Amino acid sequence: MKTYGSATVVNGVSLDVLDGRTTMLVGPNGSGKTTSMEILVGLRRPTSGKARILGEEVVPSGKHRIVTGVQLQQSGLPGRIKVKEVLGSVASLFEEPDDIWELAGSLGLQAHWNKAVDKLSGGLKRRVDIAAACVGRPRFLLLDEPTSGVDPEGRAELWEFLRTRARAGCGILASTHDLEEAEAFADQLYVMGKGRILLHGTPHEVLSSAGGDWRLRINDASPAQIRVIEESGFEHGRIGITSLVIGTSDGLERLRQELVQVDSGPEIRSGRIRLEDVFAVTSWREI
Numbered sequence: 001m002k003t004y005g006s007a008t009v010v011n012g013v014s015l016d017v018l019d020g021r022t023t024m025l026v027g028p029n030g031s032g033k034t035t036s037m038e039i040l041v042g043l044r045r046p047t048s049g050k051a052r053i054l055g056e057e058v059v060p061s062g063k064h065r066i067v068t069g070v071q072l073q074q075s076g077l078p079g080r081i082k083v084k085e086v087l088g089s090v091a092s093l094f095e096e097p098d099d100i101w102e103l104a105g106s107l108g109l110q111a112h113w114n115k116a117v118d119k120l121s122g123g124l125k126r127r128v129d130i131a132a133a134c135v136g137r138p139r140f141l142l143l144d145e146p147t148s149g150v151d152p153e154g155r156a157e158l159w160e161f162l163r164t165r166a167r168a169g170c171g172i173l174a175s176t177h178d179l180e181e182a183e184a185f186a187d188q189l190y191v192m193g194k195g196r197i198l199l200h201g202t203p204h205e206v207l208s209s210a211g212g213d214w215r216l217r218i219n220d221a222s223p224a225q226i227r228v229i230e231e232s233g234f235e236h237g238r239i240g241i242t243s244l245v246i247g248t249s250d251g252l253e254r255l256r257q258e259l260v261q262v263d264s265g266p267e268i269r270s271g272r273i274r275l276e277d278v279f280a281v282t283s284w285r286e287i
């Protein structure tokens, strides 16, 4: 648990990060992702409770730091240091560092080897932070929004790089706001809300928790359509002016036809259930 004054910002959070797996933490702004991850690696003290890495309790400046690679949301690198100097100086801290030139190659940084960090784009800076976190061949990698500021193509490359490290035995815990990448690249997911873990499992398990594999989204449904939805027996709720209905593809196709008959105006989108729908279901079930 972590409290600031009378505010409890993390409560009863237990995160298991498995060797060889990519574990992702998703949730709205302020849900406690960064706080939980920083407690896990000893950067913040919990008000109560304990964090362990490889069975050892995490204490500030403890032994866990040798096996842990960390990339934080705010890069702490001085702007005028060059990429090669960042990686070289981190490498000098370890007995058997990774090959930093190869690492730079895997992360698309060789072309920027001699550039100062403050001359790099936001996405490239993020890659330098990730490379620095990987130099010590960590057993455990903690990444706070590793793909923020990275373009879509770069995101996929970055996740492939990280998944390769995971396959080599590293345990990875990463937070993200990109629900598509969480669905696509996570081996297991934790969904956080208001400082608690709301859901946990493989992306498939988390998606299944919404109660159906298909969804309808109706933009600004008319009162007559809302009555049809309410009488349909399907789980449903509202997100702003959008009505969301969860069910099976056959059942929701029948409902879609009924809704069009009642009123052909409002736009209806149907498709496979996505994490954004699970978020919505979770929030209305909580109320």
Ligand SMILES: Nc1ncnc2c1ncn2[C@@H]1O[C@H](COP(=O)(O)OP(=O)(O)OP(=O)(O)O)[C@@H](O)[C@H]1O
Pocket (backbone or CB within 6 Å): 004, 009, 027, 028, 029, 030, 031, 032, 033, 034, 035, 036
């Ligand atoms: N030093 C602090 N003092 C007081 N409150 C804090 C402090 N650090 C974080 N908080 C509060 O703790 C809550 C959780 O913040 P946290 O940064 O862990 O959320 P998050 O899920 O990582 O958010 P984001 O997605 O925006 O990064 C927020 O309400 C935040 O305002």
